[in-house]
Amino acid sequence: xxxxxxxxxxxxxxxxxxxxxxxxxxxxxxxxxxxxxxxxxxxxxxxxxxxxxxxxxxxxxxxxxxxxxxxxxxxxxxxxxxxxxxxxxxxxxxxxxxxxxxxxxxxxxxxxxxxxxxxxxxxxxxxxxxxxxxxxxxxxxxxxxxxxxxxxxxxxxxxxxxxxxxxxxxxxxxxxxxxxxxxxxxxxxxxxxxxxxxxxxxxxxxxxxxxxxxxxxxxxxxxxxxxxxxxxxxxxxxxxxxxxxxxxxxxxxxxxxxxxxxxxxxxxxxxxxxxxxxxxxxxxxxxxxxxxxxxxxxxxxxxxxxxxxxxxxxxxxxxxxxxxxxxxxxxxxxxxxxxxxxxxxxxxxxxxxxxxxxxxxxxxxxxxxxxxxxxxxxxxxxxxxxxxxxxxxxxxxxxxxxxxxxxxxxxxxxxxxxxxxxxxxxxxxxxxxxxxxxxxxxxxxxxxxxxxxxxxxxxxxxxxxxxxxxxxxxxxxxxxxxxxxxxxxxxxxxxxxxxxxxxxxxxxxxxxxxxxxxxxxxxxxxxxxxxxxxxxxxxxxxxxxxxxxxxxxxxxxxxxxxxxxxxxxxxxxxxxxxxxxxxxxxxxxxxxxxxxxxxxxxxxxxxxxxxxxxxxxxxxxxxxxxxxxxxxxxxxxxxxxxxxxxxxxxxxxxx
Ligand SMILES: [Zn+2]
Numbered sequence: 117x118x119x120x121x122x123x124x125x126x127x128x129x130x131x132x133x134x135x136x137x138x139x140x141x142x143x144x145x146x147x148x149x150x151x152x153x154x155x156x157x158x159x160x161x162x163x164x165x166x167x168x169x170x171x172x173x174x175x176x177x178x179x180x181x182x183x184x185x186x187x188x189x190x191x192x193x194x195x196x197x198x199x200x201x202x203x204x205x206x207x208x209x210x211x212x213x214x215x216x217x218x219x220x221x222x223x224x225x226x227x228x229x230x231x232x233x234x235x236x237x238x239x240x241x242x243x244x245x246x247x248x249x250x251x252x253x254x255x256x257x258x259x260x261x262x263x264x265x266x267x268x269x270x271x272x273x274x275x276x277x278x279x280x281x282x283x284x285x286x287x288x289x290x291x292x293x294x295x296x297x298x299x300x301x302x303x304x305x306x307x308x309x310x311x312x313x314x315x316x317x318x319x320x321x322x323x324x325x326x327x328x329x330x331x332x333x334x335x336x337x338x339x340x341x342x343x344x345x346x347x348x349x350x351x352x353x354x355x356x357x358x359x360x361x362x363x364x365x366x367x368x369x370x371x372x373x374x375x376x377x378x379x380x381x382x383x384x385x386x387x388x389x390x391x392x393x394x395x396x397x398x399x400x401x402x403x404x405x406x407x408x409x410x411x412x413x414x415x416x417x418x419x420x421x422x423x424x425x426x427x428x429x430x431x432x433x434x435x436x437x438x439x440x441x442x443x444x445x446x447x448x449x450x451x452x453x454x455x456x457x458x459x460x461x462x463x464x465x466x467x468x469x470x471x472x473x474x475x476x477x478x479x480x481x482x483x484x485x486x487x488x489x490x491x492x493x494x495x496x497x498x499x500x501x502x503x504x505x506x507x508x509x510x511x512x513x514x515x516x517x518x519x520x521x522x523x524x525x526x527x528x529x530x531x532x533x534x535x536x537x538x539x540x541x542x543x544x545x546x547x548x549x550x551x552x553x554x555x556x557x558x559x560x561x562x563x564x565x566x567x568x569x570x571x572x573x574x575x576x577x578x579x580x581x582x583x584x585x586x587x588x589x590x591x592x593x594x595x596x597x598x599x600x601x602x603x604x605x606x607x608x609x610x611x612x613x614x615x616x617x618x619x620x621x622x623x624x625x626x627x628x629x630x631x632x633x634x635x636x637x638x639x640x641x642x643x644x645x646x647x648x649x650x651x652x653x654x655x656x657x658x659x660x661x662x663x664x665x666x667x668x669x670x671x672x673x674x675x676x677x678x679x680x681x682x683x684x685x686x687x688x689x690x691x692x693x694x695x696x697x698x699x700x701x702x703x704x705x706x707x708x709x710x711x712x713x714x715x716x717x718x719x720x721x722x723x724x725x726x727x728x729x730x731x732x733x734x735x736x737x738x739x740x741x742x743x744x745x746x747x748x749x750x751x752x753x754x755x756x757x758x759x760x761x762x763x764x765x766x767x768x769x770x771x
Contacts, residue, residue: 122146122187128480129491130502130534131523133190135483140202143191147210150184151217157181158220162227170236174245178528178576188214193520197538198484198512204283208276215275219268222255240744244576247743250385256373263372270369274362281358282514282696285325288352290511294321294331294344304334306446311545323348324540325515325692326685327641330552333430333445345427355689356664362695363652363661371657378653382701386587387708387747391654394704398646400761401707402677404770405643408636413681415440415633426681433634441630445553447623452556453613454507454541454549461556461609462563463490465599469731470567471495474503482506486543487536492570501525501570504536508543515540515692517558519565519593525572525580525742533581535569537562548613553627557600564596565589571739579743586698587705588747592739594706594713595720601628602726635769637682644684646703647675649694653701664688707764712751714763719755 121137123146128134157180166172195207221227231252236242252258256267296302296319299310313319321331321344329348335341366378375381380391388394416424416432419439424432437443463474473493480489486508492500504522506513517539525533539562541555551559565582568589574580582589599605601624610619651671661667668688672678686693693699716734723730737754752758765771 120146120149122183122190123149125182125186129477130499130532132480132489132502132534133186133522135190136481138190138483140200140206143187143206144210146183146187147191147213150181150187151213154181154184154217155220158224158227162224162230164230168230168233170234170238170241170245173230173234174241174248175528175576177248178244178526178578184217189522193522193536194483196514196518196520197506198510199286199514200512204286207279208283211275211279212272215271216268219255219271222252222257223264223268225257228252228257240575243745244579247578254373254381254385259372267369267372270365270372274365274369277358277362277365278696281355281362282692284352284355284358285690285692285696286514288690289323289325289515290320292347292351293323294340294347295319296321296340301337301340302335304336305331308544308547309542312542322509322511323351325690327683327687328430328685330430330554332427333434335431338428341427341431342425349683349687350689352689355695359652359688359691359695360661360664360667363655364659366653366700367655367657367659377656379650379701382653383587386585386702386705388587388704394650394708397708397711397761398643398650398704400765401639401768401770402643402647402675404765405636405639405768406677406679408769409640409679409682410636412634412636424681426683429637429681433637437630437633440633441626443623443626443630445627445630448553448610448619448627449550450612450614451610451619451623452551452553453611454551456609456611456613457551457556457559458505459609460611461600461605462559464608465560465596465602465605465726466563466567468605468726469599469728470571470735471728471731472500472570477502482536484510486510499532501533501535503566503570504534505539506536507539507541507549509540510543513538513540517562519562519569519582521569521581524577524583525569525574526577527573527575528577531577533569533572535566535581537566550613557597560597560600561593564593567596568592568739568742571735572742573740574742574744576744581742584743584747586702587708588712590706590709591712591716591751594710595716595734597713598717598720599726604726632769639768639770640677640679640682641685642707644672644675644677644679644682645686645691646707647677648672648684648686648688649691649699649701649703651675652688652694711759711761711764714767715755715759718763 120142121134122142125131126134161173161176164172195203231248234245236245256264259267299319302310302319310319313321327348329344331344332341370378370381373381383389383391383394415436416429419436420428420432434445466472471494474490477489477491482489482504484506487504487506490503492503494500519535519537521535523531523534525531539558541549541551569581572581606624607618611617648668648671693703720730734754738750741750
């Protein structure tokens with residue numbers, strides 16, 4: 117039998133994981149050996165007889181656990197993008213073990229004593245040392261034996277519940293999909309769309325991960341819309357119970373660690389730092405956002421000629437856009453062909469700004485035939501890293517879009533970054549893949565994360581690339597969205613897939629005008645999710661919740677964001693970000709990051725927009741820094757001042 121491919125580092129260019137050799141049976145043995153070796157390495161560091169130095173302690177920890185790291189990186193990438201029953205079973209088995217393993221390291225007293233004694237004069241080392249000390253304290257290194265034992269139990273159960281939550285959700289997206297017998301009920305969908313969801317003589321429309329299913333904007337049959345919406349908000353009901361349990365356990369854990377709530381614990385090492393800072397910001401947004409949404413609702417009711425229900429919102433919003441702005445979102449799609457959007461849009465913008473170029477490497481393979489591998493070069497021809505693109509939705513892929521690293525950049529190992537983007541675009545049964553405007557914008561967004569990973573110039577993996585606070589990580593990706601509609605960029609990629617004709621300027625102008633409509637809806641659905649997350653994670657230890665749905669309703673009411681026509685973007689039962697995605701008490705991050713984003717967009721505009729020197733400045737001061745320094749200092753160095761909220765309020769029509 118061939119050697120387990122995880123036991124040695126990959127011999128492929130850039131250490132791209134050898135996906136063609138990796139089989140499901142490799143994971144468990146690689147995890148087992150990886151954890152055992154890592155623990156042995158950690159013990160050797162902890163019990164060393166030498167005096168603790170930065171190199172023999174912190175850098176040694178950075179060097180440790182390579183098999184485990186390689187295995188986990190690939191495994192969790194596959195678990196998100198191409199999961200099978202086999203992968204799910206491994207995930208269920210291995211997740212609590214990994215949590216236990218991480219506690220073994222962070223709660224190792226001898227190691228913690230050593231880490232406390234390390235000193236360094238070097239600024240980059242000092243920053244990393246501080247991170248390590250924070251990591252240990254936040255993991256409970258200073259607690260007594262009994263408290264640590266309870267902490268381990270809590271972590272293990274939370275890890276189990278989180279896996280269960282996400283697996284329930286993945287199953288629900290197909291098992292609780294909208295099933296329609298007669299294509300007539302799908303009136304409003306084009307033929308290609310209908311064909312793509314035909315299955316065994318019926319039509320099956322899977323649920324996407326958020327409340328407001330895109331089909332609601334097109335389906336003319338009101339009953340079909342009602343069914344689709346109801347399936348969406350009611351899905352995965354067993355998750356309600358899991359959510360209650362998780363929120364309760366998180367509150368108990370926060371108390372053990374000396375915090376009044378999980379929210380307080382979570383924000384302490386973010387750029388927000390305090391619960392009050394987050395609430396002050398959200399408080400400024402709720403009132404104006406709800407007022408905007410109510411005004412929009414009036415316009416929709418007028419358009420419809422009756423009192424609308426939540427499943428009517430998107431449909432009549434499109435009608436208002438057509439009537440008021442003469443804008444039809446579907447008219448844009450023929451100009452947004454997938455390959456062109458990337459090569460002539462997303463990549464082209466990066467070339468204009470940063471001088472980087474992209475070469476497809478068909479000789480390098482991803483884990484699925486739909487994954488494309490690109491090699492990325494600097495302007496001077498030097499190699500930068502690899503970028504993998506997995507654009508299509510499939511039943512084995514989680515909802516949403518995301519970026520992840522397959523290899524972290526670091527000078528310590530001399531590793532160049534290998535990063536990837538996952539999108540969830542429906543693959544047409546035949547012909548070209550035409551995107552919606554939202555999908556194009558998402559492509560630019562995710563690529564902003566990819567650039568953050570690719571441009572990293574960190575010595576240590578712990579602080580490289582996107583390893584930054586999560587209320588900062590969305591910032592560079594949001595900035596990259598600005599190029600979606602930047603005139604020179606748009607003109608370069610938005611061309612008709614058949615005729616090659618550029619998108620009419622008129623259509624673009626109409627889209628810009630129409631974009632202002634529905635800002636109230638989008639802000640309220642986002643803020644409602646944020647405040648729901650917040651309510652779950654402001655629970656104090658010992659507070660109990662009887663009924664998750666009643667809790668949700670009361671939380672929205674209390675936050676003054678309850679508006680029956682606009683439900684949260686995610687309800688409790690499918691809020692994967694906070695119950696399985698690492699964004700617990702962190703969903704506020706998107707709008708928090710948007711303050712920095714709006715400021716940065718303003719900077720680009722003040723300085724002439726799409727110019728190499730602007731890209732270089734952003735790359736040098738911000739993107740290349742990764743998590744290697746204080747993020748707000750990096751922002752100040754880039755922007756030349758502290759962030760202000762005004763540009764965001766203006767952008768969202770809340771000023
Ligand atoms: Zn993002």
